[in-house]
Amino acid sequence: MTALTVLADDARHAQPGHPDRPARMAAIRNALDADPVLAALPRLRGLPASREALERVHDPAYLDLLEAFCERGGGDLDVDTYATPGSLAVVREGCGNLLALVDAVCGGDVANGFALARPPGHHARPMAAMGFCLLANVAVAARYAQAVHGAERVLIVDLDVHHGNGTQEAFYEDPSVLFVSSHQGDIYPGTGHLAETGAGAGAGTTVNLPVPAGTGDELADLYRAVLPPLAARFRPDLVLLSFGADAHRLDPLAGLDLSVAGLADAVGVIQEVADTHCGGRLVATLEGGYHAEVLATCVAAVARRLADPMAEIADPFGPTARRTRDLGTLTEAIRGRHRLG
Template sequence: MATGFFWDERTFWHGGGNYAFTLPVGGLIQPLAAGGLPESPETKRRLVNLMNVTGLMGELDVRTASEASTEALLRVHPQSYLDTFKEMSDNGGGELGLRVPFARGGYELAALSAGLSIAAVEAVLTGDVQNAYALSRPPGHHCLPDYPNGFCLMANIAIAIEAAKAKGLAGRVAVLDWDVHHGNGTEAIFYERDDVLTLSFHQEGNYPLDTGALADRGKGAGEGYNINLPLPAGAGHTAYLHAMDRVAIPAIRDFAPDIIIIASGYDASAVDPLARMIATADTYRQMTHKVKDLAAEVCDGKLVLVHEGGYSEVYVPFCAHAAIEAMSGSAINLADPFGVTFEVRQPGARFDAFLIAEIDRMAEELGL
């Protein structure tokens, strides 16, 4: 079966309204490249363009999806939040939370982003495709049930999980978040539950500042089902692959999920403006290979990557292309035009040894 690729041009038209510009946007007025937000549509649009040029798009089962229904949204977000969001969206946009402005129509675009995630997860769980990639925008892993933040307006992955559960398609779900920022929204939604394992790799002390601690393991029935791995700034290729082998793979294997969902942000890359990590396109390629192999072992290959952050318009397309190649089994093997430069910038042997020791220490504290 092919790899599914779920996307919609309309999601690229989400913008920050008049957040940074006096020009009106929304409706049929397409946002400027940045749209007032560091979370630019160009990282995703350039990915689609790159995939078309290399031929990768032609190897995938390309689909779109409908907006998530109100019923689906209400499984995660309260009616009061949805009502306020919709009213502001219909009246020109605004800002509901922290660092998450939107223009007119932002509600429908966020619901479409969630709908892409729902469709990708359902297609994999029903066996319609082997695995899938959801190019969701706006992202979702920072969004709390009633408080959006960090460019995230709806909790895409959580909404997709609850939709699958409502249809009886999945019992246990593992969410691995390798976005460089802590997945605080996903964590909060499932913090007291034992049917969803949430695991986040993130740069320590980046965003949000008050979440993502190693000691935060869940609560009540969820005790032990939340794992945070706060990595020191400067972690690169070797550290990320060691974190996969030492923490993510054994934790997910022990949990034995029905499906693995990756919150796939690319802001741990070497040139991202909102972080200080040194991952490369090959880092994402190899991490995806590892989790694909794990999915084949524990859940019949059921794997979904949902696009989250990543703010380098130049490099995100190559990082995501590498991940999609890996999950689809493509033989394109696109060369990274920045690879040699970023290999030279990788941490030296002494710092890598420190990072590996830190990851091992944290793994022991986590009981892994």
């Protein structure tokens, strides 16, 4: 069974004109409620993420700064990241819901789950907010799974148009977390190059898949070529997915060309990896996606795929629009760099 978590009230985190706005979650809630299959899935709710859980990833000084900043009324933390008096409560609620899903999946109560919250988290660094993100949700979830549920090896896949630099930084020298990020290679935040593969004991456990602008549904083929051999070598106890619908061709903030069905197919590859190596234990969390209708449709498609790997995926926006990119050279470069045969 698949479980969901959905933020009950995210209106406290809002700034006029900002791409990350409450309309994103409103569209998702409407889409879930309108689909009889998804409306019937259990919806979990956790406690706000504790300070202890957050400090497994974030520096206490940063958490103190963020709390004080919100208490003083908030404002702009950097050129594109804001906080309001209610932001910390919103982001802690979303992160806590994600941890509740980790509990449910690792405890065997559900097969997998999707935590739907905002703001996103994969740009948040251990010591700073960045790129709309305040807390590194998926990184916190990985450390929580290790500390509370004894997951020795955690695979994090970041399927978002932007590189998950914050997640990468949190685990760059850690061999117990395999981080794989696919992203448009020529945009914000300017990290995620092929040569970034980890350091120290973590050498080889960061894998970046920087694809060119215009890449479409062929991304799933890249996943099929790279993820299974990586996972077979790493043998994860849990798979976490940072999912961003901003890789869709209609998203206003980037330039990939995936369709709803193509994104769902890529998630299907990740699900197959979880089925093969860790009993299907897969927990997804929402990252980007700034066209509200597209976001809601993509989220519904991914939730349906998690609930039923054979589900037909409705795609009202149609297939990849541009000519298919040849990712063969990139695929071979990745396989060669990471010795995948």
